[in-house]
Amino acid sequence: MQQLYMPSSIAKRNNVEVLGQGKQTIIFAHGFGSDQTAWRHQVEAFQSNYRIVLFDHVGAGKSDMAAYSPRRYSSLYSYAEDLLELCAELKLSQAILVGHSVSGMVSLLAALIDPSRFSQLIFVGASPRYVNDAETGYIGGFEQSDLDALYGAMSSNYYAWVSGFAPIAMGNPERPELATEFANTLSAIRPDIAQAVARVIFQSDHRAELPRLKVPTVILQSNNDVAVPLVVGDYLAKHIPNARLININAQGHLPHISAPRVVTQTISECLAA
């Protein structure tokens, strides 16, 4: 008798949390190295007027680690598929999705597959490609050699790499506790998963998909983001048909943590619009 493989229930697999009240649903999707707790400031601000859906991507936070497979998650489409399954499970349609970092592209892919699920996408620090492309003159912020060095550092001593990477990504050196928080969530990831996921993200290229997105999109771009240079925000806004770029007064790659009020304020402006 063959063992029937039952996918772990989506709620368990993605550690789904639904809270708040309101007709409109906002899905908050975290980025690499963090988990749903990164959105606590925004949750606090919006939960009284919105239904809020939080989840952890497989491999991160309190997701079901048994559901992780380096093969399956070798493509951002798999995360998008997970997201769509989550939407189907919760019977969501016309939801607003706020996606940080990699979740920007994940939600874009999900919206390409099933646009009916989303009414608006809000990207925070998203990038369609991290590697510079000399042929097309695209600036992603990294040379391939930089990334190879980064993977090397990650594999030789993950925890040492974390302690170096967290402050750089977080920015805001005058508040070291922020970097410590990010370092903690980074360290919580299984090092093998972290390395595989980082590789998938940094090597991804979804520039070709941008023009196909129909869902209205807002791009929040902060300053001195080590992973996403300012020009990437311009690129996104230029290539996504129904997009609007907002440069926010915040530093580093995780503005929702380091400058929560600015991010919350900008999001509520987008919701009101």
Added chain:
Amino acid sequence: MFSRLNLLRDRLLHRKANPLSPCHPERLPSFAPLVLGFTGILLTLEMLGGCPPQLWVAPVLFAWFTLYPPGKGIALMSGVGGTGWLVAWNGDLRHFLTLLLVGLISPLVRRNLLEREWQSATQTMLASLTQNETTASPEQAIAYTLTTLKTFASADGAIVLRQLDEVTAEALISLPENALPDRLTTPALFAEAIVENRCIYYPDYPVIPTAAAVLLAKGVQSVAVLPLSQEEQVRGAIVLFWYTSIQFSPLLQQFLESLLKGMGNLLRFQEITLRLDQLQARLRAILETIPQGVVFVDESGEEGWLNHVAATQLGLPEGAAEPIAIAQAMTALRLKADNQEDITRQAAQFFTQPQVEIRDWQWFYRQPQRQVLSLSSTPIYLRHLPGRLWVIDDITERWEADVAMQQAKEMAESANRAKSEFLANMSHELRTPLNGILGYTQILKKSTNLTEQQRNGLEIIHQSGEHLLTLINDVLDLSKIEARKMELHPHDFHFFAFLENLVQMFKVRARQEITFVYEPIAPLPKFVWADEKRLRQVLLNLLSNAIKFTEQGRVIFRVKPVEDDLQLDLAKLRFEVEDTGVGISPEQLDTIFLPFQQAGEKQRQTEGTGLGLTITRQLVQLMGSEIQVVSQPGKGSTFWFDVVLPEITNHGGMTVSRPPLIVGYEGQRCKVLVVDNQWENRAVLLGLLQPLGFETLEAVDGQDGLNKADEFMPDAILMDLVMPVMDGFEAIRRLRSSPTLKDVVIIAVSASTLDFDQETSRRAGCNGFLPKPVHEAELLEHLQTYLDLAWIYQQPEEKPQRWETGEVMTTAKTPIAFSDTLALLPARSELDILLDLAMQGDLQGIMDHIDHLEQFDERWLSLTRPLAQLVRGFEEQQVLELIRQYRDRL
């Protein structure tokens, strides 16, 4: 009615959106021409036969209802229309019945024909599957099959999926290409079909709970999942989907299910091909990475292959090559080698038998640069086709390294031999003059007409000489140990006598302020098997140190059995020397075993060479033990070591006392020629031989020895090896080639302590070898062996056994008593005589003098007893030392 019309519209629209291909079974591709032909003929016959026009409709109706699906709306409309038409026409009822019959029969005919069409489609597809397996790549075969399947099933999309792991499935082929948003998806898509191991049909896909979001998002309404499961290895599925809700007809289901098996095989074929590709990729990577050239030739001459390195070596393009071209290139390479003779000889050896394994067939090249190739070859079989695999390894670097290493080794060995010779020479050259210096210093010191200054000067010369001699002995010992030339020579000996001997010596040596205590703890073995000489050396050193570094108090010498921690049933003994001396600080403890390190204040360091403990430790290590020490500065030190001394219980042949004294031999007198350039050495040997009745003659060098031997015609020659004019080796060679003297017994006598001389002299042709100083017992044993002598012994005296336990437990008082006793005797003049005799090595003289003293006064016994013991053991050095100790104490 409305809903039916809607249904009709849907179907018509569907037809438009998704027209069936002409070859689709539903279009009856094989029967349609027949039906049409039949209809045409029937119609023609009717027209020509004058049938009423009403009946002309019948064949048309038949063709329509046979060739097209029985759309209920159309059938109903036809019925209604027909009836209306009949009524309007007011026709014959028979005509109407005929038409009705045709209308009812045609669908039955259609169903029958459809079954046949589907069957034929199944057969066609299965045939194409098996055909395609061998002709196209698995991907192409799968793509082709999937296309056909999609067409026959009128599906909007078809996907072949393979499960990669528990949560990952990969789309091998998707029709259309964008059927899935990505190559990767989840196996949940086909999990149910795999578990139930049958085709699953979802006519209304959106309502099932596990529906895939990616398919739903595309608007998929119906799905069929065909599981492809190969035991445990491969899991996958074919997923067909439709954008409209469809009913799965039994014919379609049957068709899909009958295809499953063939598709499963195809998937396995694909899997095998994939693995083969991976293996090939790996093999290629290996072959291109290894530094050896690899060549495969099949012996039927059909196939040949070589890797990148082999291609460079043979000057051929890499990859597949004609076996003839490879063979020619290899022959050309072989003929360019410089060691043709060796190669040909080895080839003759290799190729005389079939299926030979060739290993390390070396081809040497000087041009264009030095190169050494090592070829290996193994016969291999590829599907019963014999072939050969060649590996060509460039071993130039290894070969050059080997050559260099061999040269270095030879140089090192030659340097080592030179060092050994140097040590042998030094040993000889240094001891001889030193013995002269020391001997004459002793004699000079006896002169009465010396000034105080001269006496002091002589004392300094004496002490320095003694020190130098000890140093030379120690350095030689140490270098022998370090060159690993020191070996233990264990033998049986009387352990009690050995200990008593030591104890007596140190009781005498201990100063007045020190109590020397000997504590043997029973049970101790009576006889043991060990290297007596080295064990004594170790204990002498430890006891001498204890006395040397103890100003006052006591020195305790303990010997006791210890628990054998390994339970090997071997007698393990602990030797322990405890003193109340200056002690050693913890910092010094680390260094006392290093050469030239000593404890205590500066003035004490003048004594000894500083090598004693180094040698002692090395010797103890040779005995398989380790010397231990605990010490407290100012309070004293304890040194000990545990050593396994196997007890000898079967000592029937051994006597407790020394063997009786040899006084002569039976039979004719034997003649012995003593050849040595030093009169002292000759004197010692003559002194040993003459009293036993040997006729002796002396010669001063090799040449002199040859001359004397010619006249004297000796029975045996004792030959020194290192001499001026002609050395011993040369003399031995000449003697051996002399017709009259070639059989004479020759015993080499050498001061060299190295094995080297023994070996060389034996090769030169001598019968035996005696190291200097010559021990009487050894000399006599050699003579007895080679001259076949029967000794005459002195009648043994009846003396009580001295080595009973109980008697050995003695303590302190002796030295004081001894000194007191000696003070009453004319000790100094007697000791001077003994010292002279000892310096000359005249042991017999000492024995005679001891007898004389003992007869004169029994009080001498405390001195003569230990001395006689040492003399009987031929311990010349210790005899000398003991006599000096006695004199110093006066």
